[in-house]
Amino acid sequence: MAFAPPQRLVRALGETAPDGDDWLEKLPEAAQQAVALRELTVERVQVPGGRSSLVVLVRRPDGSPAVLKLAPPRARPESERNALAHWGGTGAVQLLDEPTVEGVLLLERLHPDVSVRSLPEAKALLEAAGTLRRLWVEPPGDHPFETVAERTGRQAEAMRGASADAAVLVSGALEARAELLVAPPEQRLLHGTFRQSKVLAGERAPWLAVGPDPVVGECAFDLARLVRDRVEDLIASPSGAATARRRVKRLAESLDVDPERLRGWALFRAVESGVRALRVGRAKDAELLLEFAGWL
Template sequence: MSDVRGADDGRAPRYDLVPALFAHQVAGFEPQGWMSGQDWLDDLPALLAGLLDEWELEPIGQSLHGVCSVVIPVRLLGAGRETVGVSGEGVLKVTWPHPEAAPEPLALQSWNGHGSVRLVRADPSRFAMLLERLHARDLTRLPIDEACGVIGDLLTTLRRPAHPRIPRLTAYAERQAVELRAAPPVLPRRYLDQAAALASELVSRAPAEERLLHTDLHYANVLGAYRSPWLAIDPKPMAGDVAFEMAPALWNRADELGTGSQVRWSLRRRLEIICERAGIDEGRARAWTIVREADNAVEVAGSEGVPLDADARDRISLAVTIIKAMND
């Protein structure tokens, strides 16, 4: 574990920079083009110390974390203070190296704070970013219709040309067209075949213009800010059809969908609000959602023959529910 103590008199609070739960989660990650989770964790204390020193940052609170990233609240002591506002505060985000995270700085740079968290500086080789500090509040406690409206508005703000190095949605769809047909029957076969066929069709009938996509814009990935009511965080960027953006708002907050026939109504209501606010074609949004949910189910199921735990069974059941609602 890495820690830091305030430099004034030794009585300042001690901050653990690598949370124990985060380390436990990441330790088992297999390499995805870079290093394993454990090898990265072994280097992480020195990596964080080096970044704090080079970028003239002072930790000012306990580290937070997601699945793959550690986030440290910091005070900027040198360059960049004018970017983050009068507080001089930001967050240092360092991510376990994997392909999905690699294009995040490019997307944030393209948005330049318009609808998204502002990027102050980045070191892509170390998967490190210095970002403006946002509020802790997100959309999870807003009424669902209001939250969907915010997401629709943000998708409109975030819509701009993609950097040439952002991965293309067409490549993802072409993979799914092959992989879903060959996947074990974790879903009814007709849904896997339908999703594979839709992936091919959506590529062949692509929209006229590709746009920079967030691809993971859900209720916990939108935070309140000092300079704007709401800003997007944690993109998983791709370039392509804006209708691909819909699915995360459907599979998150699933406990609020209701029961019986109300579930379909709730899912379609979310889709309608976001599509209307963002100017997205509902038919394409439904089709991409079927592809993404089939992909999610196959990924959750893991290797064929390995027993599913309760969480995996619940997630696959949700995928079936969403696919049915998109077909009705």
């Protein structure tokens, strides 16, 4: 079977590819080797798929369904492996036993076309938040994960070169980050890129998280990305700003998070994403994100 990467993946990786990167070119061969090594039967490549990895629906030699995932080093697949192993299937997709090959994961098969985002908004937020709570555990001792301070430090450096149009928001976001890092209330293993589309229907549990980019830090950082889910609907609504602020309060209360800390991280993460979208030419996405950030 030919393993042509979906166009969504090609576009997304093209935005961040360092000079000389040839991961996409080598992907078909790497996928063939991964399938042969595990004696898998391929059903299909998941389309449109994600923005950072190739996802292939497969069956193991015993006929059981699974998912083969291949990701480039910049997507930190080994960090994902470590986090999934630590969670052990609690709240997240199960990592299956396999020959360990860097950048290749064999995972429990969920229902790839059924995410929490398919539910009505209020129910989706409730189910997503409940899933996220299960992931917030103590990190392993001497853990290998990036911290919130480290990740946002890199992001903050990139934000400082933003266009003049975003300068006020960038300044506010950087100030919020500096204040939030002074005395974080807890240190937990976080999903890192959590949103409604990252929660899929499963068999052994109704909903399980997928695709973590794990980081260690305070829970409000993890919840902040969920605050802006369905941002396009919020922006289109006459009451979008008020709805966004109510969402911050409601999510903070439901997960025992300080609402001001959640608001601060939601601001930083929205501005960071908006500035990054501007940098790679996604003007429409940037406009939505920065308008949302202005409401906070």
